[in-house]
Structures are given as C-alpha cells and as structure tokens.
Amino acid sequence: MHYPLGQLIYWLFVPILIFTILLMFIFYPGQDPSTMAHIYAGLWEMYARPYTKCGPFLLGSLLGYYIFCTNIQLSSLKSKLILSSSIVLAVATVYGILPEYWHPDQGNTLYNVLYTALFRTVFSAAIAFAIAALVLRKERVNVPLIWTVLARLTFNAYLLHMPMIYIFNNVQFLQNATTPYELLAIMPFVATLSFLAAFVFYVFVESPIGRISNVLLKSVF
Structure with a gap:
C-alpha cells in the first residue's frame, strides 16, 4: 500500500491543492442575509438526514469488502489510468454545481434534481475507485x-x-x-x-x- 513520496505528492497532494484553490472561484455574490439563511437551512436539512449519506456509506462498505476478498493486482499503467479517471470524475462532480449558480432561478429542472440526488454518491464512487487503484496496485514501497x-x-x-x-x-x-x-x-x-x-x-x-x-x-x- 506504500508508494514513493514523489509519486504520492504528484498524484494526490498537488491535484487536491490545485482543485481546492480553483473551488474558491465558485462563489455567488450579492446575497442578502435572509437568502443566505434560507440556503444554509436547506444545507443543514440535507446533512442532518441520514439517507443523504447512504450511497457513499454503501459504496465504502462494498469497497472494503471487495479489497478484503479479492486477490486482484493492478499493473502500474492500469492503476494510473483508474486514478486519473477518478480524479477527473471527482473534479467534474464538484464543478457540476455551476449551472445551479449560473441560473439560480431556474427551479427544479431535471439536471438540478439529478445532480442534487446523485452528486454525493458519484463523488464517493470516484474516491472509491481512487482508493482501489492505489491499494490494488502491484508495486509496494515504504513512505x-x-x-x-x-x-x-x-x-x-x-x-x-x-x-x-x-x-x-x-x-x-x-x-x-x-x-x-x-x-x-x-x-x-x-x-x-x-x-x-x-x-x-x-x-x-x-x-x-x-x-x-x-x-x-x-x-x-
């Protein structure tokens, strides 16, 4: 499960830092306090309910069970491809919220409903594949x-x-x-x-x- 320090920095720390900085450029200016209070109340309502976390929890449980039971080992190339695809999917999921910021008054469109319902599960799937790509890789070194x-x-x-x-x-x-x-x-x-x-x-x-x-x-x- 261990990889060279330089490789870990390249594949994990640097992309996370870059995308964290980019995420700050998603903002919604000009909101009055009452509107912000309504938005935060809605966020709390979603986070307070356990079923909003069922998808990620089940995916994490399945991933742990699969890693425990399988003997599959990925080549370096396959591991990098899966990890790269996972990072792209995770970033796309984060920035998929932009249409809701660009068009805040469009209501419950099909896209908004699907994104709100699925983005946590899709994001957790990206993380699960990234973990699998690293854990199931053949090469092992100390870090x-x-x-x-x-x-x-x-x-x-x-x-x-x-x-x-x-x-x-x-x-x-x-x-x-x-x-x-x-x-x-x-x-x-x-x-x-x-x-x-x-x-x-x-x-x-x-x-x-x-x-x-x-x-x-x-x-x-």
Missing part, C-alpha cells in the same frame, strides 16, 4: 510516516467539516468577501484551524472509537 498522519487528520477534518463551516459562517470577513482572492489570503488560517480541530477530534473521539470497533470486530469474526 514516510507523515503520510499516515496526514491521512488520519484529513479524514477527521472531513468528519468535522460541517461544524467548521457553520463556525466560519459567523466570521464576518468571510461573509463580506466579494472575490476569491480574499478567500485565498485567509485559507492558511482556516486550514490550520480545521486541522487542529481534526487532531483534537482524532485523539478524543475517532481513535478511541476505532480501537473499540477493532476489538469488537475481532471478537465477532
């Missing part, structure tokens, strides 16, 4: 421990991303920003705060629960 640490912190930052978003919504500067460049300037601070929160969450919540789950699974299976 620095820092990558394991970053992987765990990133996962915990994901678990905390909605509470962090609601906290940042109360930062007036972020609400008044009219260009992506203002967001770029504050991004290091936001990222640092998010990963500090992720570290605390990992130490006191995710890691203890993971250890307990591991013991329970071993006793069952």
